[in-house]
Amino acid sequence: MNLLDRINARQFSVAVVGLGYVGLPLAVEFARAGIRTIGIDVDASKIDALRAGNNYIRDIADDDVRAVVENGTFAATTEFVPVHDVDVVYICVPTPFTANKEPDISYIVQASEGIAANMRNDQCIILKSTTFPNTTQGHVQPILERGGMKVGRDFYLAFSPERIDPGNKVWHTANTPIVVGGVTPECTKIAAAVNRVIIAKVVEVSSPKVAEMEKLLENIFRSVNIALVNELAQLCDRMGGINMWEVVEAAATKPFGFMPFYPGPGIGGHCILIDPYYLSWLAREHDFVTNFITLAAEVNESMPFYVKQMVLRQVAHMPVTLKAARIVLLGVAFKRDVDDLRHSPALRVMELLTQDGAENICYVDPYVPSLDLFGRTVHAVPYSDSVIADADIVVITTDHTAFDYERIVASARVVVDTRNATKNVRTGREKIHLLGSGE
Ligand SMILES: NC(=O)c1ccc[n+]([C@@H]2O[C@H](COP(=O)([O-])OP(=O)(O)OC[C@H]3O[C@@H](n4cnc5c(N)ncnc54)[C@H](O)[C@@H]3O)[C@@H](O)[C@H]2O)c1
Incomplete structure (x- = not known):
């Protein structure tokens, strides 16, 4: 079976790199859907907590974390080696800014390097961290291709931004529509199929750059409108x-x-x-x-x-x-x-x-x-x-x-x-x- 068939047959596995507010709910959602899931994080204290079945994200039920750890569908590690054995890898690491308010994508770079060192053919990598347009193709893709593999031929790469709203009782991972844009049409198709396993509505766009810009538009829209009412309040x-x-x-x-x-x-x-x-x-x-x-x-x-x-x-x-x-x-x-x-x-x-x-x-x-x-x-x-x-x-x-x-x-x-x-x-x-x- 090729990767798309395996995804549609739900016979695939997932790694989630970065187990914070975005990554852990995503990993738990896949594990709850019966997909074998590995969580990877550089923070050993988070890995220790998860191995003991302990949750640290308020939006997830403690019982959900314990259940997927105990039944073996979810495991956590600080190592990137297990990347080799999974079909899909999500990147959910932080994207802060520097003291001068310039983008800091060093976490994305580090995560990409950890993945590149352990990649094999026929895998799909999906970046979820919010970032500027062209990060996926201009920064992640070259790192993943360093070893000689080529996107669209040997592996698939897409950007699919996160929309989780911590504390929101109505909209959560499964019922919030999500956007996905792959480097090639096949990349989009595969990444969309993966997302559809746990998300009800997936919207495909023509490129990672459109998806990257779309996410920024969402957040700038909020920032501008909040500023408007703040000014009028004054x-x-x-x-x-x-x-x-x-x-x-x-x-x-x-x-x-x-x-x-x-x-x-x-x-x-x-x-x-x-x-x-x-x-x-x-x-x-x-x-x-x-x-x-x-x-x-x-x-x-x-x-x-x-x-x-x-x-x-x-x-x-x-x-x-x-x-x-x-x-x-x-x-x-x-x-x-x-x-x-x-x-x-x-x-x-x-x-x-x-x-x-x-x-x-x-x-x-x-x-x-x-x-x-x-x-x-x-x-x-x-x-x-x-x-x-x-x-x-x-x-x-x-x-x-x-x-x-x-x-x-x-x-x-x-x-x-x-x-x-x-x-x-x-x-x-x-x-x-x-x-x-x-x-
Ligand atoms: N929190 C939200 O509500 C939200 C919503 C939408 C989008 N986002 C975006 O999602 C991304 C992640 O945000 P978050 O809130 O989950 O961050 P977070 O800080 O809660 O979690 C990130 C995790 O990544 C880990 N990490 C850092 N470098 C790593 C590496 N090289 N390898 C493995 N793990 C590594 C950290 O230890 C941490 O546990 C950001 O780009 C953010 O802008 C966040």
Whole structure:
């Protein structure tokens, strides 16, 4: 049987390189579908956890990980050698940016080299890490072809971006449509067939470059629209008398041509903040300036500064200095109901207030037990009514659903709400200072 027939007959095996927020759910999904799956990660602590059947990604059920480890469909290793024995290899490694906000594809390069050293004929390699157009053909393909094998003839190569939305209860790996673009039509066909084993709808495009650009468009679209409402939220506050949240809700009643986005303390995570920079960097190489990306970044990255100003304004009305003010941040993860702290705007707010002299800041977050603040480990404070009541200011930076906002407002003296988390709170509204409320 050739590779496509083996895939369609579900008689194939998979390796997933990089077992983080993207790779582990993908690997578990294949294993749950009965496909023999190997997970490869350079982080030995993750491999040890998985071998013991322990899950570390909140979006996956612990029982699902344990079950596939115990029944032998899923195994984890730090070695690339098993790549030789599988039919399909996914690459799900990080794509961060450097201190100067330039793309860092070194993880993709390292993973590709590990795969190249162990490849054999008739395998399909699928890159999933978000990256700039031409990474698959311009960077991964040459590494895989170094040993003399040729794409389309000896192996297949495609780009198929990830759309997972951690914390989303409705859309998950299996029911979220996915795009795939191969280097040759045969590459697209094979990579699409692999994806169809676990994903209901697979959309084929003409090349990896289209798929790479498509993923960036998705994330830039979000970044630009969030920046738009963030800017208008600031305008509402400047003008007074118009609540931006009410404006967005009203606009969202239009059944076509409008999609609601909401203001907030800024954007974070591993995607929307970083990915646009991958394209603006590439654009510079072509003497092109991506104005929308730059402007959106400027507005979104100014939001933690805006939140800091909101806090300072409240402190100015109190008989306490910023240095002595007891400030509690509620939620530090970059978005609701996740444990991901990467580039979190809440962390930025904490840093900015600390830089300005605040010495009494603590945070409550059921998902983030500790964090690093300028090289110092800060531990979460367990939630209690007295922690809230003792604070001069409570800042809602992440609107986790686990928080009881009615109770928080009842206990607090002053609440700075950056997420409209208190929208259903009826009593004590005079204590709430909502970003974009125009008050
Ligand atoms: N997290 C998301 O919600 C999300 C959504 C869509 C796309 N993406 C993209 O997917 C990619 C992965 O993101 P993530 O959030 O899963 O990252 P992550 O940091 O959670 O996981 C990446 C894993 O790769 C491992 N790794 C690094 N180098 C390796 C190597 N050379 N060989 C093997 N393993 C290696 C790391 O140890 C880590 O466990 C990124 O490009 C990201 O932009 C992420």
